[in-house]
Amino acid sequence: MSEKNLQVVLASRPAGAAGETNFQLVESAVPVPGDGEILVRVDWLSLDPYMRGRMNEGKSYAARVELGEVMVGGAVGTVVASRHGKFAEGDKVLGTLGWQRFAVSDGKGLVKLPDPRLPETVWLGAAGMPGITAWMGLGQIGAPRPGETVVVSAASGAVGSVAGQLAKIAGCRAVGIAGGTAKCGYVVNELGFDACVDYKAGRLDAALKAAAPDGVDVYFDNVGGEILDAVLRRVNAGARIPLCGLISGYDGGEIAIRNVYSLLVNRVRLQGFIVTDRMDLWPGAMQELAGHVAAGRIRYRETVAQGLEAAPRAFLGMLRGENFGKQLVKVS
Ligand SMILES: NC(=O)c1ccc[n+]([C@@H]2O[C@H](COP(=O)([O-])OP(=O)(O)OC[C@H]3O[C@@H](n4cnc5c(N)ncnc54)[C@H](OP(=O)(O)O)[C@@H]3O)[C@@H](O)[C@H]2O)c1
Known part of the structure; x- marks a missing residue:
């Protein structure tokens, strides 16, 4: 193959806010799959806030990325060579393939796209990890009852947009919190929330009181800090x-x-949760969420960065709220 592989590796750990110099683009030969392995061309890379924690030295709920290692990331790709009994050339797959153009995999943790009729990227967003996060946190901890008020922060984003729409499906009043009039307009007019508070406009207490006049029964928190x-x-x-x-x-x-x-x-009752703790719930959640998307009950928006080279900038922008909906990278 004359094509080269391109990878984004962690070059240094951030001291304070992360910057582009913490990442490095590395070119190498396209890897060759061994017995029982496949070569996957990464088509779509998902950028997610948890990746910022993986850049740190300290301990968290998941292993950090080591210096010089490829940045971790969920992705959708196409099998381009297979020496594995369960995958064939041309299969579309979903899994943790990393910030790179090509990945070799032994198939562990990799699944074929569950429903080829839906757009591929939905498995990285509304019917993928972020959507499942909303489904799990709202359903298992929030347990909203019809008529209750559910407030969701980062409401226009990948997780928040699904959490609020699931609250509406459950018969609740859904109130979003988002940064700016454009995001708030989208949350109400396109996602169907009942109200949205622009936290950047000031007067947060008064705006929350107006949006949630009966108080708050469930708060799906994506943000912490002053908003919490x-x-x-x-x-x-x-x-x-x-x-x-x-x-x-x-x-x-x-x-x-x-x-x-x-x-x-x-x-x-305030309870933290991590979506990967309950992998047993993923298949059912994906099926339910995909059904909502197919029926138009769950809508979503995407921001797409073009090319792997654009990934670091897009990732840093997402941490500052420059994304509108699910942040993706079109890799190949
Ligand atoms: N527990 C789990 O297992 C799990 C799994 C997935 C995601 N998460 C968490 O869910 C949250 C949302 O993730 P996502 O993938 O859906 O990202 P996202 O909402 O699509 O993007 C991040 C958004 O966060 C908002 N934001 C950034 N800084 C903020 C600040 N200082 N105050 C208020 N809002 C701020 C921005 O929206 P605005 O422009 O509206 O400020 C930004 O667009 C993150 O905290 C993520 O770590 C948790």
């Missing part, structure tokens, strides 16, 4: 908070909860 504190000022007794993410602190920021008192007096 503001919602804690509006929670009802017995509220549930699926703690999904703390993106306001990922890139060097401080994370603290000031309104701990509200957790006590309102008997709030």
Whole structure:
């Protein structure tokens, strides 16, 4: 094969906010699959906030990326050579293939695309890991009842957009929180939330009160920090908070909860969760979410960066909120 492989490796660990110099583009020969292996051409790479944690030295719930290693990442690809009994040339596959044009795999953790009728990228978004995260956190921890008010932060994003639409399907009032009038307009007008608070416009407490006049029963938190504190000022007794993410602190920021008192007096249940802890629930969740997408009950939006070279910049932009919906890279 005259084509070259291109990989994005972790060049250095960020001190504070991450920058483009923490990544390096490396060209190499396209790898050759051995017995029991396949060669996959990566078509679509998913960029996700958790990757920022993998760049750090410290311990987290998943292993860090070592210096010089290819950045970790979920992707959709095409099998271009197979020496594996279960995969054939031309198969479309989904798995952790990394920030690279070509990957060799022994097939572990790799699945064929569940339903070829849906767009390939949906398996990296609304019917993939982010959608399953929304499904799991809302369903298992939020457990919303019809008529309750569900507030979702980072509401226009990959996880938040699905969480809010699932809340609507469950018969709840869905209130989004997002940065800027364009994202808020999209959350209400296209995703069908009942209201959206633009946290960048100031007056967060007053805006939340207007959007959630009956208080908050479930807060699906993607952000932490000041927004979590503001919602804690509006929670009802017995509220549930699926703690999904703390993106306001990922890139060097401080994370603290000031309104701990509200957790006590309102008997709030706040529970963190990690979507990969329950892989047994993934197939059923994917099927249900794909059904909602096919029927138009769950809608989504994507921001696509062109070419692997654009991945570091797109990733850093996503941490700052420059993405609108699911952030992807069109690799090949
Ligand atoms: N627990 C799990 O297993 C699990 C799995 C997947 C994802 N997550 C978490 O879910 C969250 C959302 O992930 P995603 O993939 O759907 O990303 P996303 O929402 O598509 O993109 C990230 C968004 O976060 C918002 N944001 C960034 N900095 C912020 C800040 N300081 N304050 C408020 N909002 C900020 C931005 O939206 P605005 O422009 O609206 O600010 C940005 O667009 C992340 O925290 C992620 O770590 C958790």
